[in-house]
Amino acid sequence: MSEETTTGLSHNKLAMWVFLGSECLLFGALISTYLLYRNKFYDGPAPGDIFDIPFTSVSSFVLLMSSLTMVLALSALQKGDIRNNRLWLLTTALLGAVFIGGQVYEFTTFIREGLGYTTSPFSSAFFTLTGFHGVHVSLGIVMIMSLLISSYRGKLTKKNTETVEIIGLYWHFVDVVWIIIFTVIYLVPNPTS
Amino acid sequence: MSTSETTTEDHEHPSDQKYMQIALLLAVITAAEVATYFVHIGAALIPTLMVMMVVKFFIVAAWFMHLRFDSKMFTRFFVTGIVLAVSVYFIFLTIFEFWTKG
Numbered sequence: 001m002s003e004e005t006t007t008g009l010s011h012n013k014l015a016m017w018v019f020l021g022s023e024c025l026l027f028g029a030l031i032s033t034y035l036l037y038r039n040k041f042y043d044g045p046a047p048g049d050i051f052d053i054p055f056t057s058v059s060s061f062v063l064l065m066s067s068l069t070m071v072l073a074l075s076a077l078q079k080g081d082i083r084n085n086r087l088w089l090l091t092t093a094l095l096g097a098v099f100i101g102g103q104v105y106e107f108t109t110f111i112r113e114g115l116g117y118t119t120s121p122f123s124s125a126f127f128t129l130t131g132f133h134g135v136h137v138s139l140g141i142v143m144i145m146s147l148l149i150s151s152y153r154g155k156l157t158k159k160n161t162e163t164v165e166i167i168g169l170y171w172h173f174v175d176v177v178w179i180i181i182f183t184v185i186y187l188v189p190n191p192t193s
Numbered sequence: 194m195s196t197s198e199t200t201t202e203d204h205e206h207p208s209d210q211k212y213m214q215i216a217l218l219l220a221v222i223t224a225a226e227v228a229t230y231f232v233h234i235g236a237a238l239i240p241t242l243m244v245m246m247v248v249k250f251f252i253v254a255a256w257f258m259h260l261r262f263d264s265k266m267f268t269r270f271f272v273t274g275i276v277l278a279v280s281v282y283f284i285f286l287t288i289f290e291f292w293t294k295g
């Protein structure tokens with residue numbers, strides 16, 4: 001439903017963009033801290049010893065494709081296609097869950113290999129950065145599941161496309177943050193490891 | 194102060210086919226990124242990875258987040274956050290001699 005605003009723009013959508021702008025500062029702080037500490041692994045495992053690039057590449061691809069399913073969910077709702085909207089929302093949530101499952105597997109593998117949260121400044125910075133991102137993905141899954149529940153209760157119709165679009169913005173933001181993390185943390189080689 | 198109705202549903206979004214083409218392009222760039230892990234390209238590695246990362250970032254923001262089609266006001270808020278974050282943390286990393294001592 002349209003609302004009257006002084007800018008002609010939706011307040012909810014504008015608020016989401018302002019929030020995402022502020023999130024750039026949060027993730028900027030976490031990435032910068034990681035960059036400062038990435039060489040400080042002391043006696044613990046070094047990044048090059050423990051990162052499993054093929055495995056993380058698959059996880060990254062899964063998260064990237066979840067952005068596609070999210071826009072397809074929005075597109076379906078804009079056309080009034082409730083069935084496909086539910087299908088794509090469910091697919092997005094499942095892809096997000098696969099990504100989180102991969103992260104849990106990665107964390108447990110690292111811990112088994114001797115890289116705990118307090119092992120070194122590198123490990124603390126790594127777990128804090130990727131953990132914060134994982135929490136964001138998990139919150140996104142909760143929001144998408146709440147959209148699905150609303151849909152099955154008959155409350156998510158073509159009139160509410162903006163709600164799906166706003167949650168979609170959050171989901172895509174989580175994806176773009178991972179695009180940066182994947183390159184800077186995993187693919188750029190560490191000079192001392 | 195004058196008011197006007199929201200225009201969020203006024204803009205045209207791309208077709209599903211276009212979204213799939215964009216996703217395919219993103220998948221190809223990701224495959225190229227991962228390939229750099231297996232194929233040694235020397236000093237060109239970091240600049241190449243940075244370019245591919247920035248291209249992917251802007252493709253997702255422009256097409257999937259609809260910044261290309263939405264009001265410029267949304268772009269301004271997001272870009273302000275990015276510019277602020279990059280500036281602040283560039284200075285932060287410079288103070289801690291990251292660029293010279295790694």
